[in-house]
Amino acid sequence: MKKLKESMLLINGWRFLYFGFLIHLWIMEDSTNSSFILILLLLVMTSLRWRFALPVWLVLIDVLLCFLYFPYTTISYYGLALPIFELSLKGKWLFSLLIFVSLFFSSANSNLLFWYFLQAFFFGFFSFFTLKSQLMFKREADEQRKARYELEQIKIELLEANQSVSRQAELMERYRISRELHDHLGHDLTGASLALQAYEYVQDQDPEEAKKLIEEVKNRLERSTKKLRNTVHNITPTTLIGFESLENIVQYFPQLAIKFQKSGDMLLVPAHQWALLEACLKEALTNVARHSNATIVEVDLQVTNSIVRLLVQDNGTVEKISYPGSGLRNLQIRSRSMGGSLSISRENGFLLVCVIPLEKGEENR
Incomplete structure (x- = not known):
């Protein structure tokens, strides 16, 4: 969107640059009232295009104004560069080329007028493809953003x-x-x-x-x-579940010295929330082992009547990464789907805090 605004600013700059040239001709060669009125009328039409999205057929008004002033001032021939630019900007190159026919009726310097028309056509042609590519890029970005949003919704x-x-x-x-x-x-x-x-x-x-x-x-x-x-x-389960699974992960994690503390009634936490807490602990310890020079990691599991809270904190320094990886992003989505949150901080070592509200339904009693 920012690039699109920059392109429109450049296009409007080209439009008013033409008027700078026309005003220069009016001052230097033909300081008549008819020339000034023509420039003023063309300026009004260009200002309307600047403020509003006018249909392309309104370019005919500019062409007719210039044709009407052919007998009175040579500036009207140079004014045709504006319709050429506008038609090229809208992709109507055949119509813009037809305006070149006016060169045969010009009493002005035809060579100078030819190159003036050509640069107007070129600028319009270049601006057309620039806007088209940027709009296509914006459309693709919107589609990708929509697809990511739908994918996150499906995950949830x-x-x-x-x-x-x-x-x-x-x-x-x-x-x-x-x-x-x-x-x-x-x-x-x-x-x-x-x-x-x-x-x-x-x-x-x-x-x-x-x-x-x-x-x-x-x-x-x-x-x-x-x-x-x-x-x-x-x-009796054949595999470890609940806080025993977390203790097992801590006990057999080889790279780090880990202090594990727990408090509260662990039976209040349902099975599907233990699965998320286990994934959070594994992801946090893996990130610490890969990206931190920590020697000690503290793991604190707290269960109250309303929430379960898992905190993982190390004593080292981590790489400055401005965004979480895909594993942490997926865990954040899973925690949000349960009405909870997962927060990450790298200001003072690596810190992960996962908070999940406990359900008050009959199944947890």
């Missing part, structure tokens, strides 16, 4: 969909576990409780029946214990 939508699927999977797993415990463990425990109550009534009256009831209670309790053990084993 995919992240939100991933979070929704994660929450739905968590709820379905909770529902499955609750149904499994209710259908099997709950029935056995209820049966054992009823058998114990019946045992209290028959232990003195029918010892054999009481013995059978005790055996049934033992069997039900053994089945319940076995079922509970199997259920716990099946739902």
Whole structure:
């Protein structure tokens, strides 16, 4: 846009430079009122083009004005350079070349007039292609900007969909576990409780029946214990999740000495937010290892009732980079999709702060 404004400034400069030449001719050769009126009328038309986007056919007004003043002043021939320039500027080169026919009716110096018309045509031709290329570049930049915006929107939508699927999977797993415990463990425990109550009534009256009831209670309790053990084993994750995953990253990161601190109830943080915090920690440690001369990195994880906050700070100096890399930009998009923020500072070492609000839905209770 700045280059386009500079080109229009140059075009307007050429327009008014022509008037400087016409005024010079009026002063030096033909100081008549008719010449001054013609210059004034052409100046009005040029000023209108400067202020407004006039249609190209209005150039005919300039041509007619110059033709009408042919019998009165030779300046009218030189004034035709303005329509030639305007037509060339709009890409109407054939019409601008037709104005060259006026050379055959000119009483002025035809050689000088020819080169004057030619430079007007050349300047218009050059300006036309300059504006065209700049408008094409602007259109391509707008399309790329639109494509990047749409891509970011798609990323955000995919992240939100991933979070929704994660929450739905968590709820379905909770529902499955609750149904499994209710259908099997709950029935056995209820049966054992009823058998114990019946045992209290028959232990003195029918010892054999009481013995059978005790055996049934033992069997039900053994089945319940076995079922509970199997259920716990099946739902225990085989990979590290939550803050344990962050501790594992810190423990096995070889290049740096890292101090890891945590505070708050880690169970308040849902699974999909742990995935983002894990990615932030990995990206921060990788950036420190690549671009910093730090010897110690502090990692602080804080969980409150409303937010989870991850802070990564080193004690070194980093390269002065004016913009974040693609990894950090993607993390910023992911954090914004969760309603949070990711801030980066390189003023005093490398500092990364990721803050994510905790959801208050039923799934986090």
